[in-house]
Amino acid sequence: MDELTDPLLRGDRRALSRAITLIESTRADHRARSVQLLAELPQRQALRIGLSGTPGVGKSSFIETFGKMLTGQGLKVAVLAVDPSSARSGGSILGDKTRMETLTRDPLAFIRPSPSRAELGGVARRTRATVRLCEAAGFDVVLIETVGVGQSETLVAEMSDLFVLLLAPAGGDELQGVKRGIMEIADLVLVNKADGDLRATALRTVSDYAGALRLLRHRPQDPDGYPLALPVSALTGEGLTEAWGHMRHLSDWRRQSGHFDARRAEQARQWFHAEIRAGLLAQLERPDIIAILRKTGDDVAQGQLDPDRAATWVLEQLRSANRFA
């Protein structure tokens, strides 16, 4: 048994941090050890909540207030981020933690930013594993947050039990450019800043979204009225109890119908497939192969080599060197 397994199962935060660092490492020995570690962990379930919101909607404040409410009920809360590196500046990792100052100091909370300088696929992979580590460490709720950039929302939804979309009050009646696909995966749309001068606008935005959500097909696995839109305020805390109530109601309903477990089973299968594809493609990221791809790619771009033939040649190189399939 790995030396981290026991302290991890006891909920030791230092062991959890070290295990995540291990999982994030690309070193071959670390990778082997992390595969071993994950296989040793017993199945424990947290409620996995995906949370998306573009910058400016007050996501950090929401997580801080919502997280404190949960820890106030004695629940252990982990917050993980899934962001493509393009979406964050160098300093934002520190920034995240300082923006959630109170939650960071909470002994029942654990905050882990996205690994820096990583591809979205790699971040997704490691976050899935990190979620499992947090579950093993006894967390009750795992919040997986992402900015609404590219495919990150779909990836987060695919590793969550519930998907929550956080929005700001909108001035007009337009729907803030929210992609239709995101509306379709959202279980709950929360309109933040329902306080002070913005309260009326927030309520109007809620009803706009409630209308839009009604146009979407009802999901047979859910009770009537879902997905729904609610006003919340990270500042005053308004609506957070209600939002949490809906999250629990929806997840309890799905547990009873069997949909919860079926979804997790399908997610595990998808993870397995994604890992295999990632493993096959990973060999293209090795320095010797990168050099071949660059040189050959230049010849192809200059018209000196046919793309198809050049690809066949590179694949033959990979095969004849008996490199990892």
Add this chain to the structure above:
Amino acid sequence: MDELTDPLLRGDRRALSRAITLIESTRADHRARSVQLLAELPQRQALRIGLSGTPGVGKSSFIETFGKMLTGQGLKVAVLAVDPSSARSGGSILGDKTRMETLTRDPLAFIRPSPSRAELGGVARRTRATVRLCEAAGFDVVLIETVGVGQSETLVAEMSDLFVLLLAPAGGDELQGVKRGIMEIADLVLVNKADGDLRATALRTVSDYAGALRLLRHRPQDPDGYPLALPVSALTGEGLTEAWGHMRHLSDWRRQSGHFDARRAEQARQWFHAEIRAGLLAQLERPDIIAILRKTGDDVAQGQLDPDRAATWVLEQLRSANRFA
């Protein structure tokens, strides 16, 4: 030299058809021969025009009228389709040809439907190669058409010199649910059916889209005023000469600025990379591997195997069997 090369270069249609069938084949010997054939072909350039339009906009009629106009000017026109199999019914391949009855009989035209029962990635691959065959056979214009489903539009844009979006006149002022991403890749938006009762609506739709296009960032490689929206009628032929004029103006401009060749060079590089990724992932489609993936995937879904560890095990199987990298 392949026996098809010479008749192909002379523009023999039967040789072209046979070469395409060869390229579409998944048999290993056919695949090797088609790689060889493609590598033998000299670089000839047609204007590659991507064309997208959802069912109901009159795409077949547009292609028929537009194609006839081009062949009327003595130009050789090839029409290829890129559609995910989910987007077409079994009978639609025949349907395509019967809907373009006049063009099909035109000796200067060549129509080739999408291969049936194929993944989008596979269709894209073969279409790229088919475009090269058509160019080698002396075609002046290659129209690559797709229905607006999923990622097919992006794929078509990535293999085209120009991308044209065909729309129907819209009743209201809403923009027909056209994805913003598609608007961003369109060089020309054509509103069809600008005839009879729908003419006024079509003109209004054109000005709606002209407004929307102005909001998009101007592309530094293009002259002022592009991308633009125009009314056309596949029924009366109105606007087709003007549309073709704009396509030529835009492509001539890009040729002179060097953007045309730079784009083709980048496309060839992307094709090369895509072929390598496809080659690596192709081994997952072999019957023995599919069986392993299904069995192991079931165990993972049932919680009997850890996804990460199961993936590592499958990758080891692939490697130790010294299977194709």
